[in-house]
Amino acid sequence: MARNKVVTSSLFILFTLSLMAKTSFANSDIEDIDHRLEAIEIMVNRFHVNGFATVGLTRSNVEAKSREGINEDMKFDRDSRAGIRLTTDIDDHSKFITQLVGRGVDNWDAELDWAYLDYQYSENIRLRGGRLVLPFFMISETIDVRYSQPWVRPIDEVYGNVPFTGYEGVDALYSMELGEMNLGFQAWLGTSSGESSGLQFENENMYGLVFTLEQDDLTVRIGHHLQDITIVGFSDFTDVKSEFSVLGVQYDGSQWLLLGEATRFKQDRMFDYVSYYTTLGYRAGRWTPHVTFADFDRDDGAVQQAITLGLRYDVSANIALKTEVKHVNEDTLEQQGLFDSVPEESVNILTISIDTVF
Amino acid sequence: MKTIYKLILCLIFVGSYSVASLADIVVVVHPGNPVSALELSNIKRLFLGKTTKFSNGDTAVPFENSAQKSIFHHQITGKEVAQLKAYWARRVFSGKGFPPKEMLDSGKLKSLIANDLTSIGYIDSTAVDPTVKVIMILP
Numbered sequence: 001m002a003r004n005k006v007v008t009s010s011l012f013i014l015f016t017l018s019l020m021a022k023t024s025f026a027n028s029d030i031e032d033i034d035h036r037l038e039a040i041e042i043m044v045n046r047f048h049v050n051g052f053a054t055v056g057l058t059r060s061n062v063e064a065k066s067r068e069g070i071n072e073d074m075k076f077d078r079d080s081r082a083g084i085r086l087t088t089d090i091d092d093h094s095k096f097i098t099q100l101v102g103r104g105v106d107n108w109d110a111e112l113d114w115a116y117l118d119y120q121y122s123e124n125i126r127l128r129g130g131r132l133v134l135p136f137f138m139i140s141e142t143i144d145v146r147y148s149q150p151w152v153r154p155i156d157e158v159y160g161n162v163p164f165t166g167y168e169g170v171d172a173l174y175s176m177e178l179g180e181m182n183l184g185f186q187a188w189l190g191t192s193s194g195e196s197s198g199l200q201f202e203n204e205n206m207y208g209l210v211f212t213l214e215q216d217d218l219t220v221r222i223g224h225h226l227q228d229i230t231i232v233g234f235s236d237f238t239d240v241k242s243e244f245s246v247l248g249v250q251y252d253g254s255q256w257l258l259l260g261e262a263t264r265f266k267q268d269r270m271f272d273y274v275s276y277y278t279t280l281g282y283r284a285g286r287w288t289p290h291v292t293f294a295d296f297d298r299d300d301g302a303v304q305q306a307i308t309l310g311l312r313y314d315v316s317a318n319i320a321l322k323t324e325v326k327h328v329n330e331d332t333l334e335q336q337g338l339f340d341s342v343p344e345e346s347v348n349i350l351t352i353s354i355d356t357v358f
Numbered sequence: 359m360k361t362i363y364k365l366i367l368c369l370i371f372v373g374s375y376s377v378a379s380l381a382d383i384v385v386v387v388h389p390g391n392p393v394s395a396l397e398l399s400n401i402k403r404l405f406l407g408k409t410t411k412f413s414n415g416d417t418a419v420p421f422e423n424s425a426q427k428s429i430f431h432h433q434i435t436g437k438e439v440a441q442l443k444a445y446w447a448r449r450v451f452s453g454k455g456f457p458p459k460e461m462l463d464s465g466k467l468k469s470l471i472a473n474d475l476t477s478i479g480y481i482d483s484t485a486v487d488p489t490v491k492v493i494m495i496l497p
Contacts, residue, residue: 141452148447254436314440357447
């Protein structure tokens with residue numbers, strides 16, 4: 001964790017310095033006010049600022065805590081978060097991206113999630129390096145931007161399984177158009193660390209490949225990733241070889257919305273698991289009712305299935321109001337599922353949230 | 359609930375009908391642009407950032423027109439404004455690019471297109487003059 005911070009802060013300093021060097025010309029020899037305004041406009045146009053925020057209220061009917069951290073106590077901090085993304089054009093081919101996110105669950109301590117250089121090598125090839133987002137899922141890069149999703153929060157049975165979201169490393173993206181299709185290939189390499197249920201993870205030799213096909217409103221994404229996982233302080237769990245495969249499908253039509261991802265995690269020493277969900281939604285003007293079936297199945301016996309019913313209402317082009325009930329039937333739970341103890345009865349998690357992007 | 363829903367549907371319906379009947383929307387480019395007609399799918403892909411080229415391979419830079427944005431997208435990309443916003447949020451925050459620049463003033467948009475060979479936009483058909491070339495009349 002400490003190493004991450006050093007890497008990200010040195011990247012940030014480097015970025016600031018390069019920016020100062022680039023903009024110092026502005027004061028010299030510009031007499032004409034029009035030229036000066038133009039110079040300011042060019043400078044301002046090099047920055048793109050985008051932000052997002054979510055405020056949510058949630059609780060369930062049982063004492064057992066779900067993995068999302070929800071039980072019968074009403075909570076404001078589970079889903080609430082705010083982030084800001086700054087894209088700075090360095091020149092015609094390079095830009096630097098920084099994204100700062102503060103989450104209620106982390107006491108709003110803002111973290112520099114991403115800080116990377118994006119270099120357009122040729123028309124089809126982009127290279128990136130720095131602190132990047134692990135490209136495990138179709139929605140990995142926008143997982144905190146709740147406005148861009150139909151649900152109040154990403155489906156936990158699938159998206160809650162990976163305790164690390166970022167990595168330090170490099171990736172290469174190749175994209176091409178084939179008739180009305182867009183094809184994308186991504187190869188990445190790096191190291192990552194994270195914390196989950198009080199355990200500190202250190203991952204090395206991480207690499208993977210992702211293939212994406214987009215045609216009209218349909219997107220299909222296939223990824224395969226390898227990594228050596230180490231849990232700090234457990235000598236048995238050092239450099240455990242693991243692989244992670246993901247298939248994602250999205251259809252974002254005028255009326256119907258179909259979204260789903262399936263994952264399989266295999267490794268040498270601990271348990272393996274498979275998980276998937278399917279969401280079907282229907283847009284009727286500003287209203288989008290949706291239903292999701294999700295399944296998590298771990299080979300040490302923990303199984304959880306959930307049905308989520310939700311409704312999204314687009315208040316304006318920047319604000320969405322959402323409400324959702326997630327139901328976990330106690331008969332479908334094996335062991336304690338993804339709860340911290342066996343729930344006393346079937347669980348209903350109720351959530352209301354407001355999402356915005358700007 | 360049902361009445362509210364019907365009322366909203368009615369408003370949307372009446373709203374789009376009355377605006378559409380006033381005038382057609384036309385897609386325009388620079389008069390010197392060799393492209394004389396574009397397929398609907400090419401225009402859709404341009405305005406969704408899925409391509410950056412006209413069908414002949416030349417660079418294309420699309421511009422949105424605030425006044426007609428919702429009708430244009432309803433007809434061309436099939437996306438309502440909020441859905442479009444969510445679509446772009448996914449692309450912007452995953453580094454896939456930014457939405458086309460949106461012009462508040464149709465007159466400025468027209469003069470911008472009249473002076474830039476790569477630009478493409480849409481305006482009210484009554485505003486068309488020889489400074490721009492019409493390549494599509496919205497269905």
